[in-house]
Amino acid sequence: MSWSPDHKERSRQRILITAARLFAQQGFDKVSIDQVMSEAGMTRGAFYAHFSSKSELYGEAILAAARNARDSRLRPGAEPDKHLERVVTAYLSGEHISGDSLHCPLAFLVSDIAQRDEQVRDIWTRVFRGLVEVVRQEPDEQGYARALQRVVMMIGGVAVARALNDDSLSQTLLETCRSAILDDILCRESGDDHADRAHNDEGKAPQVARAELLAEPAG
Amino acid sequence: MSWSPDHKERSRQRILITAARLFAQQGFDKVSIDQVMSEAGMTRGAFYAHFSSKSELYGEAILAAARNARDSRLRPGAEPDKHLERVVTAYLSGEHISGDSLHCPLAFLVSDIAQRDEQVRDIWTRVFRGLVEVVRQEPDEQGYARALQRVVMMIGGVAVARALNDDSLSQTLLETCRSAILDDILCRESGDDHADRAHNDEGKAPQVARAELLAEPAG
DNA sequence: GTCTATAATAGGATAGAC
DNA sequence: GTCTATCCTATTATAGAC
Numbered sequence: 119m120s121w122s123p124d125h126k127e128r129s130r131q132r133i134l135i136t137a138a139r140l141f142a143q144q145g146f147d148k149v150s151i152d153q154v155m156s157e158a159g160m161t162r163g164a165f166y167a168h169f170s171s172k173s174e175l176y177g178e179a180i181l182a183a184a185r186n187a188r189d190s191r192l193r194p195g196a197e198p199d200k201h202l203e204r205v206v207t208a209y210l211s212g213e214h215i216s217g218d219s220l221h222c223p224l225a226f227l228v229s230d231i232a233q234r235d236e237q238v239r240d241i242w243t244r245v246f247r248g249l250v251e252v253v254r255q256e257p258d259e260q261g262y263a264r265a266l267q268r269v270v271m272m273i274g275g276v277a278v279a280r281a282l283n284d285d286s287l288s289q290t291l292l293e294t295c296r297s298a299i300l301d302d303i304l305c306r307e308s309g310d311d312h313a314d315r316a317h318n319d320e321g322k323a324p325q326v327a328r329a330e331l332l333a334e335p336a337g
Numbered sequence: 338m339s340w341s342p343d344h345k346e347r348s349r350q351r352i353l354i355t356a357a358r359l360f361a362q363q364g365f366d367k368v369s370i371d372q373v374m375s376e377a378g379m380t381r382g383a384f385y386a387h388f389s390s391k392s393e394l395y396g397e398a399i400l401a402a403a404r405n406a407r408d409s410r411l412r413p414g415a416e417p418d419k420h421l422e423r424v425v426t427a428y429l430s431g432e433h434i435s436g437d438s439l440h441c442p443l444a445f446l447v448s449d450i451a452q453r454d455e456q457v458r459d460i461w462t463r464v465f466r467g468l469v470e471v472v473r474q475e476p477d478e479q480g481y482a483r484a485l486q487r488v489v490m491m492i493g494g495v496a497v498a499r500a501l502n503d504d505s506l507s508q509t510l511l512e513t514c515r516s517a518i519l520d521d522i523l524c525r526e527s528g529d530d531h532a533d534r535a536h537n538d539e540g541k542a543p544q545v546a547r548a549e550l551l552a553e554p555a556g
Numbered sequence: 557g558t559c560t561a562t563a564a565t566a567g568g569a570t571a572g573a574c
Numbered sequence: 575g576t577c578t579a580t581c582c583t584a585t586t587a588t589a590g591a592c
Binding site: 144145147148225226227228229230231232233236239240242243246247263266267269270271273274275277278280281282283284287290291294295298 | 363364366367444445446447448449450451452455458459461462465466482485486488489490492493494496497499500501502503506509510513514517
């Protein structure tokens with residue numbers, strides 16, 4: 119049955135992408151292994167040749183989604199100009215909530231993750247730190263605090279917009295979160311009204327360094 | 338067995354408070370009816386004399402938690418002075434994350450709720466609108482937008498702090514969200530640096546009107 | 557109104573053929 | 575490596591005694 123040498127690896131990737139999509143859309147408990155394997159084009163029995171448990175799949179799927187997001191950000195077509203603005207705008211968009219593309223596990227699973235085992239929570243926490251670095255502008259303490267606030271508003275905005283049973287309110291909320299963050303970024307990019315330093319001579323080098331942090335598999 | 342006339346009502350309230358606590362801590366799927374009833378001092382069979390399904394219990398439990406929070410805010414001991422600051426500080430506190438008191442279903446169930454039926458999502462959305470009015474300072478459009486941003490940061494901050502597998506980071510994050518909102522409130526209470534109107538002659542009257550909105554059972 | 561007992565189902569995990 | 579078949583447990587919901 120297995121003609122290609124990397125047949126297993128490709129099966130694994132199919133499982134991971136399918137799982138990442140299903141878990142984000144429906145949470146850990148509502149997704150069955152049967153469902154994942156069916157949509158990946160296999161049956162339940164084949165699952166345990168790839169993962170030892172559903173929980174292990176969960177963690178790996180979160181990592182796969184994060185790597186996928188990083189690859190999208192670093193794609194050749196993306197010019198580094200206004201990179202941060204575009205990341206925030208795409209994140210807090212209606213398509214991120216209702217579209218069919220991969221959803222961010224940070225926002226879509228934020229209150230699901232607290233119930234899971236240490237391994238899964240460690241992975242989620244690692245991906246979270248990665249996103250903080252992505253939206254961080256200054257290397258100092260204040261820059262870190264501002265990055266935390268931005269990420270909370272991104273994750274919170276998407277999570278709440280998805281929970282609300284009123285599309286109009288969801289759209290208003292997303293737009294409000296978007297402008298809050300974009301105003302904050304703009305305020306840092308142009309005239310700084312606060313006193314701080316070390317903010318000029320870094321072009322796009324840290325951009326890459328930051329992105330590396332996101333979804334780096336093993337410490 | 339039932340000596341008191343309101344025996345059933347007291348049983349119902351015990352079930353609701355127990356369910357509100359368990360659901361917030363563990364989510365919908367991980368909590369069984371058996372577990373709720375045991376901790377409420379009854380057995381599984383008695384459940385269906387009070388609720389027609391687990392999902393109905395879920396919605397009613399969310400409402401019960403919201404009413405409980407409203408009652409705490411409106412308790413006689415609470416002076417209206419710095420009311421808003423105290424609400425925000427208590428919400429974004431370490432005790433709210435790890436304590437044994439009732440957790441806010443908005444934050445603790447934010448990504449759980451998207452999977453549930455319309456009735457439950459409607460209730461969650463109603464409670465959300467209530468909290469927006471609680472943290473709103475001005476009746477105009479901008480006041481609404483700022484209230485949305487605050488609520489997103491409150492819900493997002495608590496949800497993320499709970500998800501993170503690093504207590505130190507959680508505490509830092511909570512503190513950062515707290516100061517962001519408190520700075521914003523202070524900026525509105527004292528000198529307004531933005532041009533707006535209609536902000537002076539309302540003392541505590543709207544405070545009550547706002548609180549009424551939270552957890553009002555039926556439209 | 558609460559109890560015990562019992563469907564009926566779903567889903568995680570394993571065994572063994574190919 | 576993937577399949578089919580099976581075990582085992584957990585849980586919702588109902589039936590009927592008291």
